Amino acid sequence: MSLPIVDFRSDTVTQPTPAMRAAMADASVGDDGYGEDPTVTALEERFANLVGKEAAIFVPSGTMANQIALRCLTSPGDLVLAGARQHIVRYELGASAANGSVQFHVLDDARGRLEPEEIATVRAGAIHHLPEATALFMENTHMASGGRASTPDELAGVMSAAAGLRIHLDGARLFNAHVATGRTPAELAGMAETVMACLSKGLCCPVGSLLAGPADVMGRGRLHRKRLGGAMRQAGILAAAGLVALDEMVDRLADDHRRAALLREAASDRWPNQAEEIALQHTNMVVLVEPDHEALIDHLASFGVLGDTLAPGVVRLVTHHDVDDAAAERAAAALRCAP
Numbered sequence: 001m002s003l004p005i006v007d008f009r010s011d012t013v014t015q016p017t018p019a020m021r022a023a024m025a026d027a028s029v030g031d032d033g034y035g036e037d038p039t040v041t042a043l044e045e046r047f048a049n050l051v052g053k054e055a056a057i058f059v060p061s062g063t064m065a066n067q068i069a070l071r072c073l074t075s076p077g078d079l080v081l082a083g084a085r086q087h088i089v090r091y092e093l094g095a096s097a098a099n100g101s102v103q104f105h106v107l108d109d110a111r112g113r114l115e116p117e118e119i120a121t122v123r124a125g126a127i128h129h130l131p132e133a134t135a136l137f138m139e140n141t142h143m144a145s146g147g148r149a150s151t152p153d154e155l156a157g158v159m160s161a162a163a164g165l166r167i168h169l170d171g172a173r174l175f176n177a178h179v180a181t182g183r184t185p186a187e188l189a190g191m192a193e194t195v196m197a198c199l200s201k202g203l204c205c206p207v208g209s210l211l212a213g214p215a216d217v218m219g220r221g222r223l224h225r226k227r228l229g230g231a232m233r234q235a236g237i238l239a240a241a242g243l244v245a246l247d248e249m250v251d252r253l254a255d256d257h258r259r260a261a262l263l264r265e266a267a268s269d270r271w272p273n274q275a276e277e278i279a280l281q282h283t284n285m286v287v288l289v290e291p292d293h294e295a296l297i298d299h300l301a302s303f304g305v306l307g308d309t310l311a312p313g314v315v316r317l318v319t320h321h322d323v324d325d326a327a328a329e330r331a332a333a334a335l336r337c338a339p
Contacts, residue, residue: 001279003304006327010308011173011201011256011284011320019248020205020241027240031233033226039236047210050188050246051195053175054211057221058239059230062172063092065196065211067099070137071224072217073166073194076101079131081119081162082098083109087170088137106134110183111280112142116161123161130193134163140188141177144310146281147260149177152187159191169195173210176283179253193217202253202297203245203285204321216234219226230260245297249321256284256319259328262318266332285318296338303334 007013016024030036040058048056059065080096082089084106085097087098089171096102105122107114119136126132138158141147169192171177171185174249178185194213201207202259211221225231232238263286268275274288283285290296291313300307300317305327309315317331 003330005304005306006323006330007306008319008323009306009332010115010318011318012321012323014200014202014204016206016241017244017249017321020244023240023244024237027236029234029236032235033231033233037234037236039243040232040239043239043246044210045244046243047197048186048212049284050278051189051197051212053189053195053212054215055211055218057218057225057241058232058235059209059211059225060088060232061200062170062198062209063095064225064230065209065226066137066168066170067095067228068211068221068224069168069194069196069213070096070102072213072220073103073135073168074102075134078134080104080135080137081107081122081133081165082137083107083114083139083142085109086139086229087143090144095241103131104182104232105317109142109145111277112145112148113154114158116157119158119264123246127306132143133167134213135168136169137170138192139172141171141173141180141283143285144181144287145285146278147173147176147282147283147285149283151181151182151183152190155191158260167194171195172198172304173201173283175250175256177251179250180257180283182333199242199245201241202256202320203249205238205245205274205302208242210242217309233255252321253284256323257282257323259319260284260286260317260325262328262332263319263335266335270335270338284320285316287314289313290338297307299338300331300334304329305331
């Protein structure tokens with residue numbers, strides 16, 4: 001008899017909870033295109049308060065939130081600093097070139113951190129006829145390095161080097177960073193002019209992300225949301241799930257982190273040469289290098305475990321609400337005996 005499948009490809013595969021489904025069924029709605037959906041308004045206000053910003057907008061996806069921020073904070077031709085492996089650089093299918101007509105100067109983020117010295121060096125090039133940077137985009141947690149979380153204290157040097165730049169925080173998993181570091185979402189987002197977070201990953205919502213920032217910037221953001229096709233109508237049905245997520249699903253992310261630790265321990269046993277790097281991955285995922293990634297993915301599948309890749313030779317497993325202790329233990333066992 002075949003094993004039941006457990007899906008570790010991403011935390012985006014989570015199903016909405018019964019409480020979310022009930023809230024969606026009972027949601028008060030209006031036309032959000034006219035700003036008349038009370039549930040959307042409540043969700044936007046709640047998120048803005050959580051991250052310490054004046055206003056927020058509800059959008060269909062994290063990619064759209066990042067793209068709206070890019071349009072709000074930059075002009076065509078601007079130089080934007082960002083980590084080489086950030087989502088907006090690598091995983092949005094060139095959207096920034098199509099939507100913002102910007103150029104990226106990518107920074108070394110091999111360990112999920114940006115180096116102040118590198119930022120300062122790039123900015124110093126402006127007096128030598130090189131492009132002048134206008135914005136810095138950051139990511140916390142940093143997905144490609146295994147969900148590494150940064151605290152404001154760790155980013156102090158980056159903020160000093162970036163003084164004068166407009167800063168956006170891609171906080172797709174901001175609440176994972178909050179749980180992992182013990183710092184509030186407002187503290188984690190304090191250095192950024194705009195910040196986004198996804199509701200449809202570890203928080204289990206079926207759809208949606210939020211972008212927050214100054215009220216005037218969010219006003220322009222609503223214009224760009226419409227231009228990008230993201231204005232919704234009776235979206236309170238979706239926003240209702242977001243309110244449940246913020247009330248009920250944040251603290252439980254600690255369970256995902258605990259289960260991911262089982263996978264990291266197993267991966268470190270199997271790939272001891274990567275143990276130091278894996279030990280830095282302290283939220284809900286494990287990312288490891290395996291040149292024959294296809295063989296590893298097939299091996300995991302033989303245990304009923306679905307994994308995914310981030311790049312050739314880079315494998316990722318992600319824990320989430322729909323992965324229980326037994327599933328995590330099965331995945332850990334599969335990693336330990338990987339070929």
